[in-house]
Amino acid sequence: MSDLGTRVRDGLETLGRTSASDPRPVVAVVLVLIVLSGGIAATSLQMSMGMTLYIDDDSETAEEWAALKDDFETGNNVFVVVESDQLYDPETIRAIDRLDRRYTALDETNRVISLADLVRAGNDGEIPATETGVRRALDRATATNPEMAGLRAQVVPEAGTTIILADYGDVDTFDRGRLLPERGSDIVYRQVQEETALAALPPGLSVTITGQPVFENAAFGLMLPEMITLFAGAFALIFGVVYLVMRSKVERGWHVFLPLGTAMTALIYMMGAMGVLGYNFNAIMLGVMPIALGLGIDYGLQIQTRYLEERASDRSPVEAAGLATRTTGRALLIAMGTTVVGLGSLLVSQVPPVQQFGVTSAVSVFASMVLSVTLLPALLVRFDAGAGADASGESDEDRLEALTGLLTRRVTAGKPLVTLLIAFLLVSGGAYAYPQVEPRQQMMDFWPQNLDAKEDLERLEDTVEGSKVIYVVVETDQAYTPETFREVATYQRLMLENPNVNAVSSPVTAVGMQNGGSIPETQYALDASLRAARDDGPTAIRDPSEHPSKLLLTFYVDDVEGEPVRTLIDEFEGNADYTLTTADEVRVTGKPVLNRNVIENVTAGLTPMTLLSFALGFGFLAIAFRSVKISAVLIAAVAGSAALLVTGAMYLVGIPWNPLTITMSSLTLGIGIDYGVHVFERFEYEVAERGQSRLDAATTAVAKLSRPVIGSSFTTIFGFGVLTVSQFPVLANFGVTTVFAIALSLIAAFGILPAALVTVRLIERHESTPTADVAGS
Numbered sequence: 001m002s003d004l005g006t007r008v009r010d011g012l013e014t015l016g017r018t019s020a021s022d023p024r025p026v027v028a029v030v031l032v033l034i035v036l037s038g039g040i041a042a043t044s045l046q047m048s049m050g051m052t053l054y055i056d057d058d059s060e061t062a063e064e065w066a067a068l069k070d071d072f073e074t075g076n077n078v079f080v081v082v083e084s085d086q087l088y089d090p091e092t093i094r095a096i097d098r099l100d101r102r103y104t105a106l107d108e109t110n111r112v113i114s115l116a117d118l119v120r121a122g123n124d125g126e127i128p129a130t131e132t133g134v135r136r137a138l139d140r141a142t143a144t145n146p147e148m149a150g151l152r153a154q155v156v157p158e159a160g161t162t163i164i165l166a167d168y169g170d171v172d173t174f175d176r177g178r179l180l181p182e183r184g185s186d187i188v189y190r191q192v193q194e195e196t197a198l199a200a201l202p203p204g205l206s207v208t209i210t211g212q213p214v215f216e217n218a219a220f221g222l223m224l225p226e227m228i229t230l231f232a233g234a235f236a237l238i239f240g241v242v243y244l245v246m247r248s249k250v251e252r253g254w255h256v257f258l259p260l261g262t263a264m265t266a267l268i269y270m271m272g273a274m275g276v277l278g279y280n281f282n283a284i285m286l287g288v289m290p291i292a293l294g295l296g297i298d299y300g301l302q303i304q305t306r307y308l309e310e311r312a313s314d315r316s317p318v319e320a321a322g323l324a325t326r327t328t329g330r331a332l333l334i335a336m337g338t339t340v341v342g343l344g345s346l347l348v349s350q351v352p353p354v355q356q357f358g359v360t361s362a363v364s365v366f367a368s369m370v371l372s373v374t375l376l377p378a379l380l381v382r383f384d385a386g387a388g389a390d391a392s393g394e395s396d397e398d399r400l401e402a403l404t405g406l407l408t409r410r411v412t413a414g415k416p417l418v419t420l421l422i423a424f425l426l427v428s429g430g431a432y433a434y435p436q437v438e439p440r441q442q443m444m445d446f447w448p449q450n451l452d453a454k455e456d457l458e459r460l461e462d463t464v465e466g467s468k469v470i471y472v473v474v475e476t477d478q479a480y481t482p483e484t485f486r487e488v489a490t491y492q493r494l495m496l497e498n499p500n501v502n503a504v505s506s507p508v509t510a511v512g513m514q515n516g517g518s519i520p521e522t523q524y525a526l527d528a529s530l531r532a533a534r535d536d537g538p539t540a541i542r543d544p545s546e547h548p549s550k551l552l553l554t555f556y557v558d559d560v561e562g563e564p565v566r567t568l569i570d571e572f573e574g575n576a577d578y579t580l581t582t583a584d585e586v587r588v589t590g591k592p593v594l595n596r597n598v599i600e601n602v603t604a605g606l607t608p609m610t611l612l613s614f615a616l617g618f619g620f621l622a623i624a625f626r627s628v629k630i631s632a633v634l635i636a637a638v639a640g641s642a643a644l645l646v647t648g649a650m651y652l653v654g655i656p657w658n659p660l661t662i663t664m665s666s667l668t669l670g671i672g673i674d675y676g677v678h679v680f681e682r683f684e685y686e687v688a689e690r691g692q693s694r695l696d697a698a699t700t701a702v703a704k705l706s707r708p709v710i711g712s713s714f715t716t717i718f719g720f721g722v723l724t725v726s727q728f729p730v731l732a733n734f735g736v737t738t739v740f741a742i743a744l745s746l747i748a749a750f751g752i753l754p755a756a757l758v759t760v761r762l763i764e765r766h767e768s769t770p771t772a773d774v775a776g777s
Helices: 003-021 024-044 060-072 090-104 115-121 131-142 146-155 184-198 212-220 223-246 253-277 285-312 317-348 352-372 375-382 394-412 416-436 452-463 482-496 507-514 523-533 563-579 591-625 628-653 661-688 694-725 729-759
Strands: 076-083 109-113 161-168 206-210 468-475 501-505 550-557 585-589
Touching (some): 003 375, 024 375, 076 184, 076 212, 076 452, 090 109, 090 115, 090 131, 090 161, 090 184, 115 146, 131 146, 146 161, 146 482, 146 501, 146 507, 206 452, 223 253, 223 694, 253 352, 285 352, 285 375, 285 694, 285 729, 317 352, 317 375, 317 591, 317 661, 352 375, 394 694, 394 729, 468 563, 468 591, 482 501, 482 550, 482 563, 507 523, 507 550, 563 585, 563 591, 585 591, 591 628, 591 661, 628 729, 661 694, 661 729, 694 729
Antiparallel strands (some): 076 161, 501 550
């Protein structure tokens, strides 16, 4: 045994004995930290939702989006769907006009476009008295102007249906410090609802308010109930499993609460750390609490199991606590270190919530480990009734040990080459499936789907071809000149030739409408057209003096998904480079651009995070065991094999990559190494200290560890597994993935690792090795 290994074990034993013999300092520190962490969490944590959470604030994409909202007070779009059997009846048009004016009068809205605007534009600002007059007014407004024709197709997507388009930027909200703060989309939605209810609408006319902000707002309202449900479900399931596993071993039934207590304490510390770091709960971070609880209880359960074994061997409570932290504590320390460095790889992700998920989970794992070797020993000794563990479960334990030992001796370790060959074939299948797993293409697919707001949005996307908006900001010192306007007009015509681009609205469109579709030749004529275009109407523009060097072009595009979105964005940028020669800078932004950047960031970070997590894990294990060969066997046989098997399972059941499932490799590394270290260290002890053959040692290691490891794996499965019933698909898919990760890590540790240990000579009999001890027992 190396001096470093001895010092680590001695330090852990001293820590456990000290905590057990004099628990007051430990309890005092724990209570102070609980009060501080709880206070910070209660006063700072909030729920949040939206695409911008998944974009780095310092990225070019985020800065361009923020500049759009700051400069032009736009970016968010609400669609009001109006349906009527008599759409062109003057009474219907007047009702639409009343809605238009009410929405326009809101402080938050920037611009509103409706069918009534087009009718007025074709009839000198008035609404005709007959249906025939309404139709003729629309024809006059659009006959010579392709941009207006595009707007007409946009606002009247099908017979009997028209769309009122309202856009807004950032909305001032009052931060009350609540867990569920008021959102700008909630304010706008509520105001639009109120104005709609106040407008006098004729019989037979129906109104539906929809759009992405409306859907996001509906999903946001589910976040707090979802968090409570997931946490309560995880707690109930974990408690039930722990009770079933440990009831036969503890002196009193309520003692099963002890490891749960340390896990809950770690959870409070984690939320305090979130408050200090400025993190909030979002659709990704909702998964942290069940995960923290599942991993925390795993560490506590291992210590409690070993403590009870030592008490059953007639050791004193303090001595049992010291031995538990000396032996199992070291295995947990290595597992914790590997998990933390694996989670640290998530920091390379370009998706901020994924980075926050890694940091927060690492804090939880670290806190759980520290509490398991300090607070838990103190509680175990304090509530020890003075008798050894009840042996009523021995027969069950013997049967479980006998079964796992028999499988190891006759199958996995007994026929190692066959086992490794089968494992190689299955793992190769997983490696093949790795690039075949596809990411989700829409951010909204991450959020609850069984909502009325989602159905309204899907109906809008099916009805309206241009249900998405892309903004192009042209910046130049010559923005409002005939030369620039002619270039922009050419650019707009080029983009409208794309079948996915349906309509455009801009100052150039407004000037063209004032001049029969042409751009004035002189600056004087252009200025006159701009002044006229500032009046109310479908192409009304802002005062050019507000942003004299910037032009905003608003394009309504189809709801395309996947790579075609990037192709469309590239075409916007490429045509701008080709036609806008006077522009100093051209920025293409909008929610389709944000969505595509998030999806690309998710997939771009997948492979680097996977490679980094396994590289860091390999390095940490090589240092911890002072052996590159041992580290390589543990990584390849357990973590690596399990990770590739998980990707194969994801492919088979259709689980996509999303901001949470891409963390699979880091979690599999931490979970798999936890199980693998316990098996290896018990194997090492049996070979080096007791002189068993490698086959006998592998059989003994699996058999003796079957109950605590399988028990703790089931608690973790239930902690993660509760996510599978989440209403948020991003969490439900993650829950399924982590259940696969835990189950396959267990299979790899109890199946592939024993075969590898029998095949690869790592430990010699009766020789002192760097890690020889009873640490895994």
